[in-house]
Each structure stands twice: as structure tokens, then as C-alpha cells.
Amino acid sequence: MNLDFSPEQQRMRDAARRFLAERCTPAAVRKVFEGEESYDKGLWRELAELGYLGIAIPEEFGGSGGGYLELCVIAEELGRVLAPVPVASSTYLAAEFLKVGGSPAQQAAYLPKLASGALIGTFAMAEAAGEPVAGTLRARVDGGRLTGTKTAVADGDTADFAIVAAGGAGAPAASLYIVDLHGAGVARRPLATIDPSRSFAELTFRAAPAEPLGVGGDGERVLARVLDGAAVLMAFEQLGGADFALEAACAYAKERWAFGRPIGSNQAIKHMLADMYVSATLARSNCYYGAWALSTGAEALGEAAASARISATQAFQHCARNNIQVHGGSGFTWAVDCHLYYRRSNLLALALGGLAPWEDRLVDTLRRRSAATEH
Amino acid sequence: MDFEDSPAEAEFRNLARRWMDANAPKQFETALRQAGFGELNLGGIDVLDASKSWQRRKAAAGWACPHWPREYGGSGLTPIQQVIWQQEEGVYGRLATPFIVGHGMCGPTLMSHASEDDRRRYLPPLAAGEEIWCQLFSEPGAGSDLAGISTRASAVADGWVISGQKVWTSFAQISDFGLLLARTDPSVPKHRGLTMFYIDMHAPGVEVRPIKQANGQSGFNEVFFTDVRIKDQQRLGAVGAGWHVALTTLMNERLAIGSGMTTGFEAIFNWCCSLERSGARVFDDRAVRSRLATWAARSSGLRYTASRAITALSRGTTPGPENSIGKLVAGSTMQEIAEFALGLAGPLGVVSDPVGAVDGGRFQAMLLRAPATRLEGGTDEILRNIISERVLGLPPDIRVDKDIPFNRIPTRSA
Numbered sequence: 052m053n054l055d056f057s058p059e060q061q062r063m064r065d066a067a068r069r070f071l072a073e074r075c076t077p078a079a080v081r082k083v084f085e086g087e088e089s090y091d092k093g094l095w096r097e098l099a100e101l102g103y104l105g106i107a108i109p110e111e112f113g114g115s116g117g118g119y120l121e122l123c124v125i126a127e128e129l130g131r132v133l134a135p136v137p138v139a140s141s142t143y144l145a146a147e148f149l150k151v152g153g154s155p156a157q158q159a160a161y162l163p164k165l166a167s168g169a170l171i172g173t174f175a176m177a178e179a180a181g182e183p184v185a186g187t188l189r190a191r192v193d194g195g196r197l198t199g200t201k202t203a204v205a206d207g208d209t210a211d212f213a214i215v216a217a218g219g220a221g222a223p224a225a226s227l228y229i230v231d232l233h234g235a236g237v238a239r240r241p242l243a244t245i246d247p248s249r250s251f252a253e254l255t256f257r258a259a260p261a262e263p264l265g266v267g268g269d270g271e272r273v274l275a276r277v278l279d280g281a282a283v284l285m286a287f288e289q290l291g292g293a294d295f296a297l298e299a300a301c302a303y304a305k306e307r308w309a310f311g312r313p314i315g316s317n318q319a320i321k322h323m324l325a326d327m328y329v330s331a332t333l334a335r336s337n338c339y340y341g342a343w344a345l346s347t348g349a350e351a352l353g354e355a356a357a358s359a360r361i362s363a364t365q366a367f368q369h370c371a372r373n374n375i376q377v378h379g380g381s382g383f384t385w386a387v388d389c390h391l392y393y394r395r396s397n398l399l400a401l402a403l404g405g406l407a408p409w410e411d412r413l414v415d416t417l418r419r420r421s422a423a424t425e426h
Numbered sequence: 427m428d429f430e431d432s433p434a435e436a437e438f439r440n441l442a443r444r445w446m447d448a449n450a451p452k453q454f455e456t457a458l459r460q461a462g463f464g465e466l467n468l469g470g471i472d473v474l475d476a477s478k479s480w481q482r483r484k485a486a487a488g489w490a491c492p493h494w495p496r497e498y499g500g501s502g503l504t505p506i507q508q509v510i511w512q513q514e515e516g517v518y519g520r521l522a523t524p525f526i527v528g529h530g531m532c533g534p535t536l537m538s539h540a541s542e543d544d545r546r547r548y549l550p551p552l553a554a555g556e557e558i559w560c561q562l563f564s565e566p567g568a569g570s571d572l573a574g575i576s577t578r579a580s581a582v583a584d585g586w587v588i589s590g591q592k593v594w595t596s597f598a599q600i601s602d603f604g605l606l607l608a609r610t611d612p613s614v615p616k617h618r619g620l621t622m623f624y625i626d627m628h629a630p631g632v633e634v635r636p637i638k639q640a641n642g643q644s645g646f647n648e649v650f651f652t653d654v655r656i657k658d659q660q661r662l663g664a665v666g667a668g669w670h671v672a673l674t675t676l677m678n679e680r681l682a683i684g685s686g687m688t689t690g691f692e693a694i695f696n697w698c699c700s701l702e703r704s705g706a707r708v709f710d711d712r713a714v715r716s717r718l719a720t721w722a723a724r725s726s727g728l729r730y731t732a733s734r735a736i737t738a739l740s741r742g743t744t745p746g747p748e749n750s751i752g753k754l755v756a757g758s759t760m761q762e763i764a765e766f767a768l769g770l771a772g773p774l775g776v777v778s779d780p781v782g783a784v785d786g787g788r789f790q791a792m793l794l795r796a797p798a799t800r801l802e803g804g805t806d807e808i809l810r811n812i813i814s815e816r817v818l819g820l821p822p823d824i825r826v827d828k829d830i831p832f833n834r835i836p837t838r839s840a
Contacts, residue, residue: 052435052506052740053428054733120427301818316821318807321814328813329751333727340730343427362723407712410719417722418699418709 054339060124067128070101075132077388083135084248084391089209095136095168104142105166108150113163119280119346123287130291133395135248137171137206139288139402143281145172148214152227152265152273173210175201175254182408185225185271190217190256197230197261200253205402207252208241214264216274225270228261235259246394279356282403283341286363289399290338293331293363296370296392300324300377320377327370334366354420357413364400371396438507442514445487450518451480458517462693462788466520474600480521481555491529491553498537498545499553506740524597528552528559532605535675539622539662548603560601561675562625562649564594570808573616573669574835577651579608579623586623588654598634598647601627607672610665612833619832620668623660630654641794676804687756690763690792691725694718697767697785708770717766724759728752747816750809757799757806764793
């Protein structure tokens, strides 16, 4: 039994934490947050140079020869500092779609540039309010041309290409296409969101050239597998954010005095913090199980990813929300960073679909497993 | 990361599994597996007899408290071997319920604080289930504020005289010995006037009365001491050091109670899978799925928190107060699940009659037992204090009675 990162992975965590503490300060996050740029281009370059963007990409495609466990470690650290870079879109999603579903030629064309940060990829599925469901998508591909509108696309304003889920004449419920966002027939409209430290856009396609991902036909399998993996990785980001918000709240509870004593000596505050710790601990344990399942290709990935996603979403929202509460009035000022974590916690809660589809994934998987053990 | 045994661990697991295969009382397996929160029913066989007989058999082969040193009745297993043994003993471990206070709390306290003679005298029969121990801590006037107990131990020429009352004492009615926290000096602040003793539960002046609990069962007792004379040799630790000794016991108590606690998730999940209401499967209801998923993630979170603690053990680290979360999460989850299950049953939810109740009355029993889980072995509030102070490093509560002599602390009656 070994449900922990190796000493080497922990050293990597320490190095990433030191680097990001220096390089991705709250002031750096605010540059993007306040709209000076749509992502931190310098940080993006440095993350690529450190090999972090290609850590789970095979060396033959320009990756740095690590694996998913290492990527989980980096994801947690990026989440702690609210890194304003398109890692989730490009690394957890676009690169994984190519690894899992791409043809050898597509892998060779895209993966090295994703690893080096030269290209930014993203994933586009949602079209309207409500959870996007394969089979009900209105975007269509006919004769290699995509027409339709995708909304709330993370990094849609800056990505170079997108993996787009769409339907088509005679196509299976979910088909995946690679679309060059600099190409003909693509219009982008940046969208204001609850968390401006990450950029979002609406993409309108009018007969834009679209290339099927891989041989096509197994879009559903590829979609499920990639979303499971991304859920684990994003859960680590959420975990990092939850831990940071908890630490910030504890630090403030110790230094802020009221009624002649630190506010953290009041049980109302202490117990709120204890409950935040419980949420974050449950999330961490589920995340580690998710990391194990992802890194070993275990059959339990669906269940593990959903558990990690649910408990990390709940933990980050819980910790970020109560971090403001502990900070009192100052926590609701623009200048204090609490709201950045609050915003991010709610953004990430929806980024891969809200809780409902993950709850369904979890209970359906558990039910299949319990039915299988009964027979 | 992996869930595999090391070669040495696998070899040990095989040894344990082979012994269990050859020796486990398989006739009780179904009853033990189905046991919920009602009294364990072994089909007319006395539960205490069955427990003692299984413990005796384990002791003869070295499997009773196998992580204890050999000279005290154990087999000197490493912590990780102990975990593997517990996994292999599995459902049969429930037969050891009458011994958990002794094994989990009194034993470790004796090991840390008793004389060598006493350890050799008392620990082996405690391990083997031949002598049962209980813990005499809480009092009607002192629960969470345990240091506020008032049972007196007064010094006399050849030892001590005990007078007072304890309450909430599990298994006192079947115990041979008890670990007793008593006040030896009321004129100093409360934490400093306590001393720990052990006591013969059959001694003159000790009277045990079962308490009828809120759920109608009687697992707990009140224990009265009327001028009970004990020898000074029965003192554990220095006079006035009882609080320090008690902390050893309490930390072990939280570890023992917190590990492997059920949340009730498996029961509610299986029940929802089989249930139909108004012609529709309950399992397909969105609101039900949402609740089930949250409890599933909480249960797996506890399960993998335990896996991480085992990982720490196998790397040679001792689990710390962070293990307090097990009971804290499981207790309130169980209560939520029970309330939810009764709601699904509608008007029939009120029926607890074994004949006619949904799912054999399991959730009704769970509902009525759950409040105790949130109180015993440290209330939810005390556990949150422990987490916030010892894990998160927050300042201690303001304790207005800290520096006042015990006999001058204001009480409502004073």
C-alpha cells in the first residue's frame, strides 16, 4: 500500500512551489485579472521551459518523460497560486485528446508544439445553458466544414486550435474535430466571466475547415476518457486552491484581534476552519486515489475521477467561501485576494461540467460495479 | 502509488489468511456481516461467550492484540502487519466489540504508565479477552470538560479511598477492571489535581447500574463508588499527573473509534438501487443521485484517508491528530443518511418493527444510534477543537477556570 507521492515527486512539488511563489505572485495574477493581458505569456513560456507543459507527453513527441503523477503535482501547485495560464485547456484537454484519440500524424503535428507551449489548444462543447449532452449538439460538420456556435470556451480568445465536439450527417452522437482557430470561417467574441483571471470566448464557426480527430467513430470513448483524466487534474488544481484558502484563513484568524483576543480563539471561527480542513482532507484523499487510477490506467478511473471531482469542487468552494467569511469586511474588498479564490473556485466548479454529470458518473459506475460483484 | 503489498507484506497476509481460513467461526459470518445498529444476534448463542471463545482461540495462536510485545500477550507485529491482520480478520473483528475499550485504550495506557509487574500481570489476560476492562472517565458533571471530574481519591495510610460516580461507561457491567480518573487534590487548578488508578470492578463498594439509553438499548452504565479502598500500587503515573495519563488514553480512543467507522453509505446505496416508488426507480431520481454521490465521495475520502495513514505507518511515521476526522465525518453522515432513508420510505419510515420495517429496520436503528456516535469518544465540538488547535495551530479556547483552584470554580449549583 502506497497512497502518496514518491520523495522525488515531492521534491518536484517543492521546486514548483518555490518557482511559482516567486514568479506567480498575486500581483502577476492581477495583471491578467485586471485585463492587462489575457494570460501570463511570460509564465507560460517559463512553464514550457521547465518541462511542465509536456510532463505527461511522451518523449518521442517532445514531452519531458514524466507521467500523470508528475502532472498532478504541478496541477496542485498551479491551483494554489491561481496561475493565469491556459494549462487546463491546452495540457489537460487538447493534448490529452490528441494522445488518446489522435492519429499518429496528428500527434506528431500537435503534441511537440503543445509541449513547448508554441501552440495553445482548447476544447469546445457547450452551446447553451445546461449541461452539454452528446447527441443534442447543434454544431454540425458537413463535408469537412464546421458550422455552429460554441460558448463559454476557456481560452477561446487566445487558443490556436480547438478540439470541437459536434454532430454531423450520419455521424455518431459525439464526434470530435480539430479546428484551426486562425482559419477561415472562425469568429471569436471574448466573454466577461465571474473570474477574469482566466479568459473565455464565444466561437462562431461558418463552414470552418474541421478535421476529424483520429479515425473518428469512437468519440464517446475518447470524450469520456479525456474528461475523466481532466477531472482528476483539475481536482488537483482545486485542491491546491482549497489548501491555500484554508491557510490564508488560518493565518488571518491568528493575526486579527477583536474583543481583546485573536478571532481564531473563538470556537465559531475555529470550528469553521476545522470543517474546511475536513473538506480539504477528504478531497486530498480522493484526489490521490484519482491520481493512482489515472497513472495506472485502472478500470476504476471513472469512479475515482468523479469522486475526486466532486469532493475537490466542494472543498474549494467551501474553503474559498469561508475564507472571505473569516476575513470579515476586508475579505470583500477588491484589494484583498480572497475574492480571487472565491471566483476561481466557482469557475472551476463549472469548467468540466457542474457537479450533476459527475454525480451521475459516480453513482452509475458504483451501481455497475455492485451489480457485477453480485453476479 | 499502488495498492499492492510488498513481498514481505504479501507473505504475512497469506499467513494471516491461511490461519483465518482454518479457524474463523464461519457459522457467524452472515450474522456479523448483516449486523447494523441493533443488538448482535447470533441465533441464540450468547454473544459474550462467542466473543470470548474467538478471542481465546486467537490468543492461543498469537493473534490477540498481535501488535503488542510478546511479554504482554502480543506477537510483536509491526503497525503495518497489524493493519493487514485487521483486514484479514475482517468481519470477525466485530466479535471483539466487548474488548475494544480494553484493547484500544486501557491496554496502551497500562503499557505506558503501569509498573513492569502490573504490565505482565494484567496485559496478557486483557489481550486474550479473559479479563475485560472499562474506562471510568466521564461523570454526570464532567463530559467534554473531563478535567472537571469530582470523583474523589483520598489518601489513607495504605492507599486510597474512592467515592463518587462515573457515567457513560461502556461494558462496565461485564468488566473485571477499570481505568479510573479521580481527583486527589481539589485545592489546585483542575488539571493539576487529578490522578489515574486502576480498580477491581468486583471490589466492595463498586456498583454498576445499566443506563437505559435514548435508543432503548443499554450499552452504557453508571458506576458508583462508595468508600472503595484501593492500594497505592494501583496508581498509574505520579499523583497529580492524571491528566497527562488520560491524554494517552484519549488519543488512543480517538484512533480506535475513528478507524474503520461506517458511514452507512453502502446500506443506503444498496437500498436505493432496489427501491421503486410510484412505479419509478428511486435510483433514477436526480435529487437522490446527488445525495448518494456526495456520500459516496465522503466515504471514499475517509477510506483513502485511512490508506494514506497506512502509507505513513509503513514509512515509519505515526498517525497524528488528523485522524480525528474519521469519527467526525462518519457520525454526522450516518445521521443524514438515516434521516434521508426514512424520508424515502414515507409514512412507513416511522416503523421500526423488525417485521414490516423497510430494510429490516436498519435505518431506524441507525437514526436512533447516530446521536451517540457524535458524542462518544470526544464530541464533534471537541474534535473540531482538536483539529483547529493541534493540526491548524489556532489559539486555545479562553479557559476562565484554568488558574482557579478546582474547589473554587463557579458552578451553576454554587
